[in-house]
Amino acid sequence: MPDISLTMLVFLCLAAAAAGWVDAVVGGGGLLLLPAMLLGLPHVQAVQILGTNKAVAIVGTSGAAITYVRKAPVQVKTAVRIGLAALAGSMGGAFFAAGISSDVLRPVIMVVLLGVAAFVMLRPTFGTAPDADRRTVGRARMIAAIVLVGGGIGFYDGLFGPGTGTFLVLALTAVLHLDLVTASATAKIVNVCTNGGALAMFAYQGTVMWQLAALMAVFNLAGGMFGARMALRKGSEFVRGVLLVVVFSLVAKLAFDQWTA
Secondary structure (H helix, E strand, C coil): CCCCHHHHHHHHHHHHHHHHHHHHHHHCCCHHHHHHHHCCCCCCCCCHHHHHHHHHHHHHHHHHHHHHHHHCCCCCCHHHHHHHHHHHHHHHHHHHHHHHHCCCCHHHHHHHHHHHHHHHHHHCCCCCCHHHHHHCCCHHHHHHHHHHHEHHHHHHHHHCCCCHHHHHHHHHHHHHHHHHHHHHHHHHHHHHHHHHHHHHHHHHHHCCCHHHHHHHHHHHHHHHHHHHHHHHHHHHHHHHHHHHHHHHHHHHHHHHHHHHC
C-alpha cells in the first residue's frame, strides 16, 4: 500500500462509503470514487487506481445486490443471464481499452447522457411503475437485454467505465419495462459481473493495491447496503431524483475532463 496520511485515508474511506450509497441507489459510484482516488493518490499510476477501484466497487455492489435480492422482486435468473453476457463483454472491453482514446469517447457519452436526462425529465412516469401490458418478457426482448444490456454495457464498462450502473438501470427499465427500483436491483447483479470481469483482468496484470482496497471496501459495502435499503424504502420517485442528479453530475465531470485534457 502506498504511503498515505491518516487524514487522506479517512477521506478515501468516506468517499468509498458515499460512492457505495450512490451506486446502490442508481449506479455511478465511480463518479465519486475515481476522482477521490486520483486526488488522494497523485503519485500512483492511473491503472493501479482503476484496478483498486474495481476491487472496492465489487464488494459494495455485491452487498447491495444481496440486500436487493432479499427484499425486492428481482428475477435472479434473468439477471444472471444478462450478467454472464456482461462478464464476457467487460473482459472484451478491458482487452481493447489500451487502443481506444477516452478523448474520443467522452463527447459521445456526454451527448448520450444529455439525451437520457431529457428523456427522463420529459417522461415523469418513466420507471415509476411496470408497464401492465408488458410484464411478461418475450424471447426477443430477453435476447435484446442479454446482447445489448449485458454484452454492450459490459463492453463499455471494461473499455471506459463512468456511469455503467446508471446506464444499466436505464437500459433495463427501457428494454424490460421494469420499475426503477427493480431495475436498480437487477443492475446490481449485472454490475457485479462487469466488475468481476474487469477486476480479473486488472488482477492478472498485477495492478490492484489489495491492502488499500480491502480497507476502502468495508466502507463501500456499508454505504452500498444502506443505499439499497433506502431505495427500497423510498421507492421509484426517490431513485428517479437521484438518477437525474447523477446523470447531470456525470455530464459535468466528463465535460470538465474533456476541457482540461
